[in-house]
Amino acid sequence: MGRAPCCEKQGLKKGPWTPEEDKILVDYIQTHGHGSWRSLPKLAGLSRCGKSCRLRWTNYLRPDIKRGPFTDEEQKSIIQLHGIVGNKWSTIAAQLPGRTDNEIKNFWNTHLKKRLRRMGIDPDTYAPSSPSAGSLSTGANPATRHMAQWETARLEAEARLSRESLLFSAASNTSSTSDTSTTITTTMDNKSSTEAMCAETDYFLRIWNSEIGDAFRKKMDTSAVPKIKAEPEMIEETGSRNYNSVSGHGDVTFAGFIDNLSGSNDVADAQDEAYRIYLEFAGDELSLFQSQLGGINALFSSDLSEASLDTAFK
DNA sequence: AACGAGGTCAACCGCTGTAAC
DNA sequence: AGTTACAGCGGTTGACCTCGT
Incomplete structure (x- = not known):
């Protein structure tokens, strides 16, 4: 079906956003709304792809985004919801106000996955993955x-x-x-x-x-x-x-x-x-x-610190 | 202090679903 | 019905950071 690229690649900036770019984007969206993402960069005066603008806004600049570490409650929810829907990060994010799918995906891949493994649970299948877990x-x-x-x-x-x-x-x-x-x-x-x-x-x-x-x-x-x-x-x-x-x-x-x-x-x-x-x-x-x-709670128990889990499952 | 390994996370890439024409 | 444009999604990448040696 040969789709055209989402935007002209030539001359468009890539990589990390600068504070100036952030300000331009926030100011524009707060004044006009995002409207069509494709046309937004041109209208706002940004040398960015519309897709990049959307991502920056939805994952970082949106005012309702919650910053800071995930609470135990949020972590439990992520594990439970992942058990239901799998890698449907947007579905999971929809249940965690202020958290983005990207953030949850990263958190899962860098923290929760490891913790489940340490608990002897295969994070993909939720089956016991070690003799100790069995x-x-x-x-x-x-x-x-x-x-x-x-x-x-x-x-x-x-x-x-x-x-x-x-x-x-x-x-x-x-x-x-x-x-x-x-x-x-x-x-x-x-x-x-x-x-x-x-x-x-x-x-x-x-x-x-x-x-x-x-x-x-x-x-x-x-x-x-x-x-x-x-x-x-x-x-x-x-x-x-x-x-x-x-x-x-x-x-x-x-x-x-x-x-x-x-x-x-x-x-x-x-x-x-x-x-x-x-x-x-x-x-x-x-x-x-x-x-x-030990249940999901064990993942968050103060008695079961990362260090003690390391010891327990090594 | 310097270096390398591993961890983190923002950003990008490529794909899909869908609305509009 | 077919095509195109767009938004959104999940997977991946790479720059940066932290920690151990």
């Missing part, structure tokens, strides 16, 4: 167990994202009340259709309909991750609850439950219910995960 995840079926452990981490992330998104949407759609439950109900009532609501405010359903949900459904379908109800080992070892009684939906699988969810009129209640189930399911399994592998 010994940590003992059990009747280590492969299944490990998969389930990471799935629960994914579930927890999904649940949290859903919850936060719902609350955020509700808060931004109303201005007169601080009562969350009222807000949500009111918001739901005001929507003209369930479809519109799903598209605009239901982050959970969007996730479920995205590649994340798709990947998860496939795993559920192929029993790579045990269905909630029929997992004797899980119940036996973790003391999991009877989720049927929690959901009130009878003998449903998680996938089935979500399918029912999308057709429900009482979406707000259903979302809360889904969230609750997610957390209960994930909560038990995360305890298992943490007790066996």
Whole structure:
């Protein structure tokens, strides 16, 4: 299809940006907006490619960018989200306000990847990558167990994202009340259709309909991750609850439950219910995960400094 | 103090998806 | 329907920094 280059390369500056260039770019965008990135450099008087301007703005100059080291919470989120979506840095960045995909990608490659390796976890597959790690995840079926452990981490992330998104949407759609439950109900009532609501405010359903949900459904379908109800080992070892009684939906699988969810009129209640189930399911399994592998928290434990991890896994 | 190895991160490259024509 | 332009994405590079010898 022979695409033209994004800009004329001749005479355009490359390499690090100078403070003067930064100022020109910031001033221009704050005054005019970025508009077309292609035409921006010419209009602003910069000898840069539009692409370079966009990158500089989105990764460095944007006023809402958070600077400084990643918090433990952010690091946990990155690991959990990476477990769900893989190297979808923009997707991960979307869940971490003020952080850019580039920043997260760099942080993953230079810090988190190494830490996971030191923990004996393959950062690409999340499978145990060393004998020491293997010994940590003992059990009747280590492969299944490990998969389930990471799935629960994914579930927890999904649940949290859903919850936060719902609350955020509700808060931004109303201005007169601080009562969350009222807000949500009111918001739901005001929507003209369930479809519109799903598209605009239901982050959970969007996730479920995205590649994340798709990947998860496939795993559920192929029993790579045990269905909630029929997992004797899980119940036996973790003391999991009877989720049927929690959901009130009878003998449903998680996938089935979500399918029912999308057709429900009482979406707000259903979302809360889904969230609750997610957390209960994930909560038990995360305890298992943490007790066996040290869990994600071990990556951030003050007792497990970089130095001690080095010693432990060398 | 000098040097090299390894780590970090801003920036670039090449590709894809999509809207506009 | 085909083509083009554009924005955005993930992978990679290379300059700079830090640390150990």
